[in-house]
Amino acid sequence: xxxxxxxKQVPDTEAIIRAQSDTELDIENKYSLNxxxxxxxxxxxxxxxxxxxGKVAVITLGSKKAVDAxxxxxxxxxxxxxxxxDPALEEIDGYATAKTLAKFIESQGYDVILCGKxxxxxxxxxxxxxxxxxxxxxxxxxxxxxKIAADKKExxxxxxxxxxxxxxxxxxxxxxxxQKGLNEPRIPQVAGVMKAMKxxxxxxxxxxxxxxxxxxxxxxKILKFYPPGKRPPVxxxxxxxxxxxxxxxxxxxxQEKAI
Amino acid sequence: MAGIWIFVEQRDGAIRKVSMELLSGxxxxxxxxxxxxxxxxLGYQVGPMAExxxxxxxxxxxxxxxxxxxxxxxxxxxxxxxxxxxYDPSVLLGGSTFMGRDLFPWLASRLATGYAADCTDITIxxxxxxxxxxxxxxxxxxxxxxxxxxxxxxxxxRSNVFPLKSLEEAARGEIIHIEPKExxxxxxxxxxxxEKKATGKVDxxxxxxxxxxxxxxxxxxxxxxIEELAEVLNATVGTTRAVVDNQWRDHNDxxxxxxxxxxxxxxxxxxxxxxxxHTMGIDTSKVIVAVDKKPNALIFDYADYGIVGxxxxxxxxxxxxxxxALSE
Ligand SMILES: Cc1cc2nc3c(=O)[nH]c(=O)nc-3n(C[C@@H](O)[C@H](O)[C@H](O)COP(=O)(O)OP(=O)(O)OC[C@H]3O[C@@H](n4cnc5c(N)ncnc54)[C@H](O)[C@@H]3O)c2cc1C
Ligand SMILES: Cc1cc2nc3c(=O)[nH]c(=O)nc-3n(C[C@H](O)[C@H](O)[C@H](O)COP(=O)(O)OP(=O)(O)OC[C@H]3O[C@@H](n4cnc5c(N)ncnc54)[C@H](O)[C@@H]3O)c2cc1C
Numbered sequence: 067x068x069x070x071x072x073x074k075q076v077p078d079t080e081a082i083i084r085a086q087s088d089t090e091l092d093i094e095n096k097y098s099l100n101x102x103x104x105x106x107x108x109x110x111x112x113x114x115x116x117x118x119x120g121k122v123a124v125i126t127l128g129s130k131k132a133v134d135a136x137x138x139x140x141x142x143x144x145x146x147x148x149x150x151x152d153p154a155l156e157e158i159d160g161y162a163t164a165k166t167l168a169k170f171i172e173s174q175g176y177d178v179i180l181c182g183k184x185x186x187x188x189x190x191x192x193x194x195x196x197x198x199x200x201x202x203x204x205x206x207x208x209x210x211x212x213k214i215a216a217d218k219k220e221x222x223x224x225x226x227x228x229x230x231x232x233x234x235x236x237x238x239x240x241x242x243x244x245q246k247g248l249n250e251p252r253i254p255q256v257a258g259v260m261k262a263m264k265x266x267x268x269x270x271x272x273x274x275x276x277x278x279x280x281x282x283x284x285x286x287k288i289l290k291f292y293p294p295g296k297r298p299p300v301x302x303x304x305x306x307x308x309x310x311x312x313x314x315x316x317x318x319x320x321q322e323k324a325i
Numbered sequence: 326m327a328g329i330w331i332f333v334e335q336r337d338g339a340i341r342k343v344s345m346e347l348l349s350g351x352x353x354x355x356x357x358x359x360x361x362x363x364x365x366x367l368g369y370q371v372g373p374m375a376e377x378x379x380x381x382x383x384x385x386x387x388x389x390x391x392x393x394x395x396x397x398x399x400x401x402x403x404x405x406x407x408x409x410x411x412y413d414p415s416v417l418l419g420g421s422t423f424m425g426r427d428l429f430p431w432l433a434s435r436l437a438t439g440y441a442a443d444c445t446d447i448t449i450x451x452x453x454x455x456x457x458x459x460x461x462x463x464x465x466x467x468x469x470x471x472x473x474x475x476x477x478x479x480x481x482x483r484s485n486v487f488p489l490k491s492l493e494e495a496a497r498g499e500i501i502h503i504e505p506k507e508x509x510x511x512x513x514x515x516x517x518x519x520e521k522k523a524t525g526k527v528d529x530x531x532x533x534x535x536x537x538x539x540x541x542x543x544x545x546x547x548x549x550x551i552e553e554l555a556e557v558l559n560a561t562v563g564t565t566r567a568v569v570d571n572q573w574r575d576h577n578d579x580x581x582x583x584x585x586x587x588x589x590x591x592x593x594x595x596x597x598x599x600x601x602x603h604t605m606g607i608d609t610s611k612v613i614v615a616v617d618k619k620p621n622a623l624i625f626d627y628a629d630y631g632i633v634g635x636x637x638x639x640x641x642x643x644x645x646x647x648x649x650a651l652s653e
Contacts, residue, residue, distance in 0.1 A: 079582055079602055083465040091466060101583060161434055186582065188461055190442040191426055195398070196434035204399065204513040207427045210576075222517070226577055227423040228528035230521040236514040246583040247576050285439030289456065289469040294608065300615075302631045310632050311642040314614065315650055317630060322612050324591040325534070325558060325647065 067120035067218055069110040070171060071144065072181035072193065073103045074126060075135035079186060088290035097131050099138040102182030104251040105244035110180050111143045112249060113214055121145050125170070127155060127163055133267060141254035141262035152271040154279045160192030162282035167193070168200035169275045177218060179241040183208050194243040205241040206234055210248050214238070328412070329355045329362045330477070331382070332405070332419035332428075335374050342531050343420035343484045348381050350447065350487025351418060355383075357449050360415065364498075365408065367401050369394040375500050381492035385500045386412075392507055395516040396424050398431045400507050406435045408503060414477045416455055418447065421481040421586075422530070429481050438475035443586070444482045445609055454478065463582055463605035483609065484531045485588045522577065526561045529580065534560035535589045535610075537580060538568070539603075541596015541617065541636055545573035550637070551595065554644045557651065563587065565603050581606035595636040599624025616640075 077083060081096040099107075107124065114120040123146040124139030126132045136147035150170055158166075171179070179198075184191035191207070198205035210231075211224035222235045223242060254262070272279070303310045303317075318324045331351045333344040348364060355362040363384040366375055371389050378385045386408060392400055405428075409417070417432075419425035421443045433440035441457035450456045450471060457470045457480045472478040529535060536558065538551045548562070555562050563580040564573075580587055582602040588609035595616045597603060604627045607613060615628035616639050625631045632639060 077462065079463060079605075083462045085466050159439065160430065161437075161439065164434060186463060189459075189463065190430070190440075192430035192433070192440055192442060195427060195431035199398075199402075199431045199434040205431070206514060208423065225423075227519075228530060230519055232516055233518040233520075234514050234516050240513075285433070285437070285472065285475045286441060286470050287473050289471045291461075291466050291468050294460070294464055294467050297613070297627060297629065300625050300628045300631045302625070302633070307634060307638060308642050308646075310634065311639060311646050314630060314632065315643065315646045318591065318612070318614070319650060322591075322629075324612050325651070 067113065067117050067178065067214070068174075068176045069113060069120060069122045069178045069180065070174065070176045071103070071106050071110045071122060071124050071139060072126070072167065072179070072197075073107065073124050073135040073139050074100045074182070074185045075128065075131045076100045076185055076187040085291035085293055088292075089288070091291055097134065099135045100182050100185050102184060102186070102244050102246070103135070105246065105248045106180035106182055107139050107142050107144065108249045108251040109212055109244060110178070111252070113178065113212075117214070117218075123148060123174070125167065126150070127166055129156070136267055137262040137265065138254070140265045141258040142252055143258060147265055147267045149267050149269050150271070150275070151269055154272055154282065157284070158282055159284035159286045160188070160190050160196060161285045164193050164196035164200055166272070166275065166277060166282055167197050169277055170270060171197070171201060177238050178214070178221070179203075179239070181241070181243050183243045183245045191243070194241055198241040201241070203239050203241055204236040205243070206236060207243040208245040209242050210245050212242060212248065327360045328414040329358070329360060329416040329418070330414040331362065331364050332417065332425065333364045333366045333378060334420055334422060334424055335366065335368055335371060338374070340374055340377065341420065341422070342489070342527070343422060343482075346484065346487045346489055347418050347420065347482060348378075348492055349490040350482075352381075352490075352492060354416070354447065354449060354455070358453060363414070365405070367393050367404065379498040379500050380494060382498045384498050386503055387500060388503050388505050390505050392505060392509060392512060395519070396428070397512050397514045398428055399512040399514060400505065402428055402432050402435065403507055403511070404503065404505050405432055407506065409436055409477060417477040417479045419481050421483045425481040429479055433479045436477070438477060438479060439472040441470040441480040444480045445486055445588075447480060447482060455480070460608065463601070464608040483586070483588050485533070485590065485609075485611075529561050529563050529578065529585045529587050532561035532587070532589050534558050534591045535563045535580070535587055536560045536593045536595070537563035537565070537597060538595045538636070539565040539597030540567040540571070542568070542573075547637070548573070550640045550644070554640055554647070557644055557647050565597055594624055594628070595640055597624050598622050599627055
């Protein structure tokens with residue numbers, strides 16, 4: 067069983083991020099593997115371990131820092147790492163990201179593709195479904211459970227939808243996007259980290275993939291970045307109990323008309 | 326090419342609230358553009374809902390077929406792609422729901438067009454294109470996204486972005502029935518079973534009022550005081566990851582980065598410290614109330630109103646006070 071996992075290095079949830087100008091962000095230098103991608107890597111490793119055979123490859127599209135996502139994947143236990151890097155890929159959208167990844171993946175054998183539910187920087191959750199579309203394979207998003215049938219031809223997954231859970235089956239090859247709850251990602255061991263430092267990373271650029279900049283022209287454009295509106299400062303209700311409760315209820319009803 | 330399309334979601338014979346909100350907002354966008362608004366409804370035995378939609382929209386495109394009882398991109402997506410090719414709308418909006426966020430990116434790539442996810446506003450720019458406002462980096466930055474060329478312009482929009490308006494008019498929109506091209510062999514993902522939560526409450530993402538407790542609640546046995554408050558306010562109960570990790574509540578109830586993004590009219594947080602991962606999920610709530618025993622709890626930085634105190638004292642008193650006020 068060959069499993070491909072898409073990984074992205076993103077600013078940590080705690081990193082300070084500010085709009086520096088309409089088109090530029092000032093991002094604190096604190097990066098980590100996308101939160102949801104850890105579940106994807108872990109699930110791939112568990113499938114391989116359970117079947118007792120197969121190969122797990124991690125793939126990223128990105129420059130410099132992106133390599134750290136691959137190294138984290140290797141440290142956790144992935145067998146191979148691929149990086150797609152090209153100056154023309156600096157500012158592309160989910161459409162172009164998926165199209166480029168699809169072009170690369172077409173040349174690889176695979177049974178299962180795993181990725182995160184969304185990248186926590188852009189929060190789009192677009193790459194997984196779009197990639198499945200380009201590859202013409204079925205996909206299930208936001209899964210919290212995945213079982214591969216013994217004949218390796220079918221998968222059964224559970225996902226949370228509003229107000230319930232669905233159990234769904236689909237034939238392989240297929241793509242799945244990982245939601246929290248799928249598993250508990252392992253912490254890399256020292257040996258894994260050592261292996262990751264030495265790991266060979268295979269690189270591809272647009273030309274190697276047979277794509278031109280025209281093929282990956284984004285379909286959307288960010289007109290401008292700006293900070294979220296500041297909430298007005300908090301009004302502390304200082305009265306003693308139980309007067310404070312009465313005051314709060316009065317404000318919510320009469321002033322805010324929230325109830 | 327013209328027209329604003331709203332992808333309407335229905336469940337158990339009712340149109341979802343976020344879809345009605347989008348129809349309300351879509352109508353205004355359409356009139357600004359001088360275009361029509363159409364509703365698109367896919368499902369099985371959806372006739373009565375199509376009738377209702379015909380009172381709100383200029384046109385209603387309907388697929389009513391047993392194969393469409395459950396959602397799959399193989400059925401919904403392929404059919405929508407065909408419909409878009411045939412009728413050529415300029416804008417396609419849907420709710421930022423589970424289904425919307427599964428379907429739209431697939432469909433956008435199939436149509437080779439752009440997609441903006443999880444938007445908190447949609448406006449019209451000088452060039453008559455839409456401007457989709459969306460939070461990025463968990464809400465630390467907002468971005469205005471535009472669609473330079475490709476059509477339709479596709480976006481999913483959060484709940485409570487457009488106010489609900491009463492749309493029903495005597496003038497009837499036309500209902501257009503579409504025959505799906507799919508048959509059961511082309512639908513690869515099959516829903517084996519759907520387990521419904523028995524709460525009967527609206528989902529966190531759609532609720533007008535959310536009341537939540539964090540680790541300050543001390544244990545699952547105490548959640549009844551939150552449930553009781555929710556009952557009086559007809560609110561949905563939420564919680565933090567710390568509580569979910571302790572298995573006091575289901576992950577379905579988690580608000581935040583790795584849970585649900587909510588945007589209710591009122592959010593009340595009890596015994597929640599206000600970690601960034603949590604507050605990322607409540608950013609677009611209209612009014613936020615926080616109760617915590619620590620005066621310096623971070624949550625007060627995000628709240629509109631705060632009370633420093635013991636939740637075990639305050640929650641039951643609030644329940645009683647609201648009950649009294651609402652019965653007056
Ligand atoms: C300065 C700047 C300008 C930008 N301008 C635009 C713009 O004009 N328009 C626009 O739409 N976007 C723009 N982007 C964002 C764009 O580059 C996104 O990275 C791209 O849209 C990918 O989507 P996502 O991050 O939302 O991934 P999601 O779709 O949220 O990711 C889901 C999953 O897909 C996989 N994945 C995503 N990206 C990668 C990747 N690169 N490599 C490997 N796996 C991946 C991961 O498993 C991830 O969990 C800009 C970004 C920056 C920093
Ligand atoms: C990658 C990542 C993703 C995460 N995603 C999420 C997420 O989606 N959602 C989320 O919520 N968290 C998330 N977290 C966890 C988050 O960082 C916090 O740990 C969590 O939100 C804390 O939960 P809490 O406020 O319930 O608990 P605590 O931080 O322990 O706060 C409890 C609060 O209760 C107060 N208290 C105690 N007793 C009383 C009393 N009797 N009356 C009144 N107040 C009282 C205390 O003063 C304290 O402020 C994530 C973390 C990481 C690293």
